[in-house]
Each structure stands twice: as C-alpha cells, then as structure tokens.
Amino acid sequence: MNILVTGGAGYIGCHVVDILLERGHKPVVFDTFYWGTEPLKPWQDRIRIIQGDCRNSKDIIYALDGIDGIIHLAGIVGEFACKANPKAHFSSNVESTRTLVNCCTDPEMDLVRDVVYASSCSVYGNVKGLHEIVTEETPTSPLSAYAHAKLRSEEIFLQRAHEVPHFHPTNLRLTTVFGWSQRPRLDLVTNLFTYKAWKDRKIIVHGDGMQYRSLIHVRDVARALVLVLEAPRFIRSGMTFHLGEESNNKTVREIAEIVASKVPGTEIEYLSGQPTDRRDYRIQCDKIKNCIGWRAEFSVEQGVEEMLDKLNTMGWNWDNPNFRNSSFNYE
Helix, strand or coil: CEEEEECCCCCCHHHHHHHHHHCCCEEEEEECCCCCCHHHHHHCCCCEEEECCCCCHHHHHHHCCCCCEEEECCCCCCHHHHHHCHHHHHHHHHHHHHHHHHHHHCCCCCCCCEEEEEEEHHHHCECCCCCCCECCCCCCCCCCHHHHHHHHHHHHHHHHHHHCCCCEEEEEEECEEECCCCCCCCCCHHHHHHHHHHHHCEEEEECCCCCEEEEEEHHHHHHHHHHHHHCCHHHHCCCEEEECCHHHEEEHHHHHHHHHHHCCCCEEEEECCCCCCCCECCECCHHHHHHHCCCCCCCHHHHHHHHHHHHHHCCCCCCCHHHCHHHCCCC
8 A cells, every 4th residue: 555654754654664675564754854865765766755845735645646545744843842832732733634634524525435534632631540551541741731632632533533524543642652764753751761771870760760661662553553554444443542551550650660670880860849840650451452453562671671772883972862852943
C-alpha cells in the first residue's frame, strides 16, 4: 500500500518508515522538516518525500494523491513546546487534524478510508486514588493543552466516521515513549535521565518520584501503528487502543534507579517542593494485544542500554536543541 506518514521525519516517524518498507509498503513522508531531512537518509532512495504543512489544505490535497492509508504523527509534541507556542500548538495539533479529515473525506476528492492517529494516554491526567488501572473506558481528564488537543483530535476523527460511510479511523493512545531514533529526543523522561547520567553522573527528580509512568519503546510504537493499519477494518474501525506494555509501568523513581544501575557512579537527587508533572497512571494494554496480536519487544532496561551505546558512539553534539522538542520555536 501507499502509506502517507505525516511527521514521517520525526522521532516515531523514522521507525514507521523503516517498518513500512520491511513489510512491503511504499511510504510517502509528509513533513515540514523542522529538523531537516537527515533522519531519513538511510531510506531516502526508497521513499517519496513531500515537504508540506498539515495546516495547509493545498499541501494535503496534493500529498493524498494515490494514497491508500495514513499514519498521522504530525504535530507539536509535549506540554512545554505547546505552552511556549500556543497559536502554533492549536493550529498544528487541532486544526491540522480537521484539515486532514476534511481532505480525506470531501466528496470532491477520492476518499482515503484508513487513518491511524497517534494520540496520547496523557488524556487521562492524574487518576491516582480514582482508578488503580486505566483502560480505554476510563474517563478522560486532561491536565494540559497538549492532552486536550489530543482528545479533541480523537473526537474529530470519530465524529467524521459517524458522518461519512467507509471512513475508518483508529486512535492509538501512546504511553510515554523511550529509546533511540534517527531523530533522537532527549526530553523524554527515560532518555533524559539516561543523558543526564551519561553526561553529569547525576539525575534530578522533582518531587518524590512516586508517580507512575507507563512506558513504550519507539520501535514498538512504530510496529503497532503499522500493524493496526494492516488489520481488518472490522477490528479497528472507530476503535481506540492503548499502546504500551504493563511490565514497563514504572514510577519515576524506578526509572531513575534503572538508569543509575546502568551508569556506575550516578547520583539521584530528589528535590522536594519543586513543580512536577502531575500525570500519574498505570495503563492496561490487553485490548491491542488481543485484537491486533501486537506485543512489545523492548524493556526499559534495553532502551537505556541502547541510548547509552548511541551516546557513546555517535559523536554528535548532544547539546543541539534539535534533540529537544521544547527548545524549538514553532511557527
């Protein structure tokens, strides 16, 4: 199939492109290339690359020509980046979804039936004391503009599916991602702790670190996105799936301790009274395992070891702000 990957040069997108090629598909990468095209270098001769913006209907209309399905990753990721760029956040994370859906389903255009959307489990907020385990039926309670936008985009897809026959979107709520990518991110908790331990031999945890994070390796995310798109429509159409691994449900303290165990001499400092991320949840992921047959392959420990290997061998300037979404000035 010809698969449009919006945000295909990003942290997750690079892995999606690789897995699509492995499975015999023809990826079409659609990206603003804020981070450049370098992340796509390993596959650039085997894929089609389109520079464009999901907020621009003309860009989308031309990119959809001949497309069989879409994996929608494009957007501004993370609360810090969204707060720093509120107009860019709203236009990129909400209105761009509306634009994409309109172009996929407009009667003047060829219908693109199948879309998999990368949402976030941050839509649940802090459920400590309310729900021991979070399923897809747990009430949402987003705490941030980023989480609100993810929930609104989910609703945009599902509402259009009710209105347009044969439009089959699927929402995947991702847990917190970790691990190496051709476009690395050092602002995700596991990767950040690994970098700080490698560079400074010190990890700083705000608060007591007892809040839970559900974690998933970036490669496992990409494989799940592709498998869901390939699944029969009667299994995935209009569905919401969690994407995570229960054995990777860790407290922030546990993540820090895992990283410290891999970098001898690392100190963990806990700063009480400091502002901290209020999200706190443990995610259950039985639904995607039972319906799609997907299983996670990477543990947190493996992801930390992988990141340490890349930090030691790649020779890149790791202080480059391109490795941190929160450092970029989005337009």
